[in-house]
Amino acid sequence: GAVVSQHPSRVICKSGTSVKIECRSLDFQATTMFWYRQFPKQSLMLMATSNEGSKATYEQGVEKDKFLINHASLTLSTLTVTSAHPEDSSFYICSASTVNLNEKLFFGSGTQLSVL
Amino acid sequence: SQQGEEDPQALSIQEGENATMNCSYKTSINNLQWYRQNSGRGLVHLILIRSNEREKHSGRLRVTLDTSKKSSSLLITASRAADTASYFCATRMTGYALNFGKGTSLLVTP
Numbered sequence: 001g002a003v004v005s006q007h008p009s010r011v012i013c014k015s016g017t018s019v020k021i022e023c024r025s026l027d028f029q030a031t032t033m034f035w036y037r038q039f040p041k042q043s044l045m046l047m048a049t050s051n052e053g054s055k056a057t058y059e060q061g062v063e064k065d066k067f068l069i070n071h072a073s074l075t076l077s078t079l080t081v082t083s084a085h086p087e088d089s090s091f092y093i094c095s096a097s098t099v100n101l102n103e104k105l106f107f108g109s110g111t112q113l114s115v116l
Numbered sequence: 117s118q119q120g121e122e123d124p125q126a127l128s129i130q131e132g133e134n135a136t137m138n139c140s141y142k143t144s145i146n147n148l149q150w151y152r153q154n155s156g157r158g159l160v161h162l163i164l165i166r167s168n169e170r171e172k173h174s175g176r177l178r179v180t181l182d183t184s185k186k187s188s189s190l191l192i193t194a195s196r197a198a199d200t201a202s203y204f205c206a207t208r209m210t211g212y213a214l215n216f217g218k219g220t221s222l223l224v225t226p
Contacts, residue, residue, distance in 0.1 A: 006158070009123055026140060044159075044216040050117060051196055093158055095214070109158035 002028045006108025013084055014116055021079045021111045023094030029074035030096035034105065037079055038091040075114075078098050084115045121217050122205055127186040128223045135192040139205030140185075146208050148181055150190050153202045153219075162190075164202075195224045 003026040013019050023033060032051050036044040048064075050056040050071035053057055058064045066088075068080040073094075090114050095105040122139045129135055141148070148164045151159040165172045165181045165188065172179045178191040192199055202221050206214040 009179055035143045036216075041221075043218045046213050046215065091156070095159075104164050106161070107151075107159040110156070112156065 002088065002106045003063060004106045004108045006094050006111060008111060012114045012116065015085055016083055019081045019084055019113060021092055023077045025075045025096045028098060030098065032075065032097045033071055033077040034095045035079050036062045037056050038093060040091060044093060055080045082112065086115045089113055089115045122220045124220060126221045129195055131195060131197055131224055131226050133195055135195050135222055137190045137203055139188045139217055142186065148188050149206045149208065150179060151204045151206060178210045197224050197226050200224045221223065
């Protein structure tokens with residue numbers, strides 16, 4: 001099946017620093033990538049949807065200047081958490097999709113961000 | 117926005133027993149999918165059922181969909197300790213994004 005690679009798997013940073021998370025589709029072209037956030041023992045909450053070459057669409061309540069998303073190619077999307085604070089500590093998961101509406105999503109393995 | 121709601125929130129059974137999880141949603145969907153997540157890991161796609169389907173099987177998994185009641189169920193038969201994980205239903209609508217339910221935490225004890 002299709003593989004989505006997400007890096008890093010775990011990152012610890014100091015408050016105020018920026019962290020970049022990469023999501024790559026390895027064997028297919030991902031026209032759309034989704035970024036989710038998950039707090040412990042909770043569900044996945046959609047943060048934003050990005051289409052290749054377009055600006056990301058953010059969900060209500062998600063700060064676009066805080067969570068910068070770049071989807072420059074059909075195989076790579078990045079999420080940058082700018083000026084991270086402890087409340088940004090969470091599990092971030094990307095997923096990729098092709099244009100088929102009924103296509104299942106392929107998920108990365110997630111990034112555990114801990115901001116000290 | 118989140119629209120799937122699973123129940124129960126937590127389920128504890130013994131190996132060999134069947135586990136049933138239910139999911140309800142609020143709006144029209146194109147398909148409904150079930151995912152599994154081991155603690156601190158990414159999601160693994162289990163099964164997808166389209167809005168015009170009523171039942172689907174995959175190995176020890178059986179999924180039903182009732183669009184009139186806006187509900188779905190996931191049955192895992194002959195459970196194993198390795199089935200211990202969180203299970204999420206997710207619905208897909210015309211906006212393409214998956215909306216996840218709160219999940220059911222399944223514990224299978226030997």
